Amino acid sequence: KAGVTQTPRYLIKTRGQQVTLSCSPISGHRSVSWYQQTPGQGLQFLFEYFSETQRNKGNFPGRFSGRQFSNSRSEMNVSTLELGDSALYLCASSLRLSNTEAFFGQGTRLTVV
Amino acid sequence: DQQVKQNSPSLSVQEGRISILNCDYTNSMFDYFLWYKKYPAEGPTFLISISSIKDKNEDGRFTVFLNKSAKHLSLHIVPSQPGDSAVYFCAASARNSNSGYALNFGKGTSLLVTP
Numbered sequence: 001k002a003g004v005t006q007t008p009r010y011l012i013k014t015r016g017q018q019v020t021l022s023c024s025p026i027s028g029h030r031s032v033s034w035y036q037q038t039p040g041q042g043l044q045f046l047f048e049y050f051s052e053t054q055r056n057k058g059n060f061p062g063r064f065s066g067r068q069f070s071n072s073r074s075e076m077n078v079s080t081l082e083l084g085d086s087a088l089y090l091c092a093s094s095l096r097l098s099n100t101e102a103f104f105g106q107g108t109r110l111t112v113v
Numbered sequence: 114d115q116q117v118k119q120n121s122p123s124l125s126v127q128e129g130r131i132s133i134l135n136c137d138y139t140n141s142m143f144d145y146f147l148w149y150k151k152y153p154a155e156g157p158t159f160l161i162s163i164s165s166i167k168d169k170n171e172d173g174r175f176t177v178f179l180n181k182s183a184k185h186l187s188l189h190i191v192p193s194q195p196g197d198s199a200v201y202f203c204a205a206s207a208r209n210s211n212s213g214y215a216l217n218f219g220k221g222t223s224l225l226v227t228p
Contacts, residue, residue, distance in 0.1 A: 004156070033215065042220035043157070043202060056215045090156055092216075101147070102216065104156030 002027065004093050004105035012111045018079040021108045025072050025093030032074040033102065034066060037088040046089075049074055050096075081112045116140045117205050119219035126226050132190040134222050136203030139184065143205040147216070148177060148188045151200045160201075161188070193226045200224070 005024040013019050025032050034046040045058035049068035066076045072093075078085055088109050092102035118137045126132045134148075144165040149157035163170040163177045163186070170177050176189045190197055203219040 035216075035218070043204075043216075043218035045215045045217065048215055058215070092156075101159055101162065104149075104158065106154070106156045 004091055004103055006089075006091050006105035006108050008108060009106065010109045010111075012113060013081050014113055015081055015083060017081050018077060019081060019110060021076045021078075021089055021091075021110070023074045023076070023091030023093075023105060025074070025091075026103055029093035029095050029103070030072050031094045031096060032068055032072065033092045033094075034074070034076050035090045035092065036060075037090055037107070038086075043090065046076070078110075083112050086110060086112045115220070116143075117203055117217045117219040119201075119203055119222045121222050122220070123223040123225070126193045126224065128195055128226055128228050129192045132188075132193045132197065132224055132226065134188040134190075134201050134203075134224065136186045136188075136219055137184060138186075138205050138217075140205070140207065140217070141184070142207035143217070145206050145208050146177070146179060146186050147204045147206075148175075149202040149204060149218075150197075151202060151221070157202055190224075193224075195226045195228055198224055198226050 007022045031050045033048040035043045037043045048056040052068045063079045068074045088107045090107045092104045094102045116139050147162040148160040150160050151157040161172050161175045161177050163179050179186045200221045200223045202221045204216040
C-alpha cells in the first residue's frame with residue numbers, strides 16, 4: 001500500500017507570490033491534516049479535512065487555505081508569501097476523523113526568498 | 114501557546130543504556146498521547162501511543178508512561194541503539210472535544226545514541 005505522497009518535495013518562491021502544495025493520502029484514508037514545521041516552533045497544526053470539508057483549523061492567518069477533493073487528495077495554498085512562511089509542510093492522513101494514528105508524508109520544503 | 118512541551122531539546126545516551134524522553138502538557142482535555150520519530154528529510158513516523166485510561170503501554174523496546182495527575186508522559190527506550198538516533202516528538206489530542214483529531218505537538222527532542 002502506497003504511503004502519503006506530497007508534491008513537490010522542494011519549492012523556492014519569492015515574497016508576495018502564492019504557492020500550492022499537494023497531498024495524496026493513503027488509499028482508503030479520508031482524513032487529511034496539514035502541519036507546518038519550523039525550527040523554532042516545532043510542528044504546528046494548520047487544518048484538517050474530512051470528506052471534502054474543513055473540520056478543524058489551527059491559528060494561522062487567512063493566507064493559508066486548503067481544500068480536499070472527492071478522492072481525498074488535498075491541496076494547501078499560501079498566498080502573499082512572507083519570508084517567515086519558509087518551513088517544512090507536512091501532510092498526514094488517517095482512516096477516520098478522530099483516528100489519532102496519523103501517517104505522515106515526507107513533506108514539502110518551502111523556501112521563500 | 115504551547116500546550117505540549119518537551120523541555121529537553123537534545124539528549125545523548127550510550128548504546129545499550131536506557132533513553133528517557135519527557136513530555137509535559139497543560140490541557141486537561143487531552144486524552145490520547147502519541148510519540149513520533151523523525152529522521153532528517155523524512156516525515157514523522159508513528160512510534161507508540163497511550164490512552165488516558167492507561168498509565169503504561171509497552172511495545173518491544175519502547176514503553177510510554179503516563180502520569181495524568183502530573184500531566185506528564187515519558188518514553189523509555191531500552192536498550193538504546195544507534196538507529197534510534199532521531200528527533201522524537203510528543204503529541205496529544207483531545208478526541209472527545211471539538212478539536213477532534215488535531216494533534217498538538219511538542220517541539221521535539223533530538224536523541225543521539227553513541228556506540
